[in-house]
Amino acid sequence: GGLLDNRSFGGAQVSRTFYARGQTGQQLLLGAYSALSRQVHKGNVKLFTRHEMIDLVIVDGRARGIIVRNMITGEIERHSAHAVVLATGGYGNVFFLSTNAMGSNVTAIWKAYKRGALFGNPGFTQIHPTCIPVHG
Structure with a gap:
């Protein structure tokens, strides 16, 4: 397992979907976490685990930081930035029908929207066919 292969997927007639034999999600996460860890180690990124965004800081119409709650201590913290992702x-x-994680519940996006962020094409949400009910 874990070696890359490709196949047709989702009705495509061309084999252009690459996957890692039953471990695609795990391999993607391992790659992402590895890249993040390298940047944290180099000092290019500060990682704040167990924090919840409370609000978005807007300065002159631009997102310039966030207000967060430390979920361990309860302390409220402000982080300033040139940009916010x-x-x-x-x-x-x-x-109603979703295979997404329970935490994918729109709270951060809604907070940004209330502060003036644009929200485009929310109906273009992809779901996995396994959550479509079978009738008949």
């Missing part, structure tokens, strides 16, 4: 898992679980 919300990599929160998305909003897919807001729909």
